[in-house]
Amino acid sequence: MGRHKDLKSKPKKKRFFPLRFGDAVRAVKDLNLLQYDESRIAIKMENTEGEFNCGFPLFDLVPEEDLVLFSLEDTFDSELTKKATMLALSKLSKLKGKPKDKFHSSYFCAYISLKNEVILTRVDMTSKLKKYRGDDKLSNARYVGSSTKEIELDKFYI
Secondary structure: OOOOOOEOOOOOOOEEOOOOHHHHHHHHHHOOOEOOOOOEOEEEEEOOOOOEOOEEEEEEEEOOOEEEEEOEEOOOOHHHHHHHHHHHHHHHHOOOOOOOOOOEEEEEEEEEOOOOEEEEEEEEEEEEEOOOOOOOOHHHOOEEEEEEEEEEEEEEEO
16 A cells, blocks of 8 residues: 655636645644554645536545645635635545445545535545456456445534
8 A cells, every 4th residue: 555645836827726735734644544554644736727516626535544725716815725724624524425335435525616605525436347357467457337326414604
């Protein structure tokens, strides 16, 4: 199990991250979010653009792996999004993902809408193995196809 590494990025022009890197480190330590090896989960900062079904992404939380913070347009209020991010992280940190195996995994997402509504979801992923025929090389027995289901867990206003 490789240890996940932090990834610090600068926000693109006219964008910002809902938490500064140091605040994110403090938050995951305070919430006791740990990797498999008991070290704190990795923090990654990524620029993403666009609105999704649930709103603008604040972060993805992959239990025991990492917290991925997404940049927001600077039309959002930075204090408000910081508060939304901390509250959402606090709520999601108490939840457990579905049990993981090589076919199933899940992670949590937090979004914010233009009306300052925060939506928390869980994304469940299932991978299917390709049928292995006797004359196939073992290297051809790959994962083929996967399905993803996003379930709304909670919503609140900031």
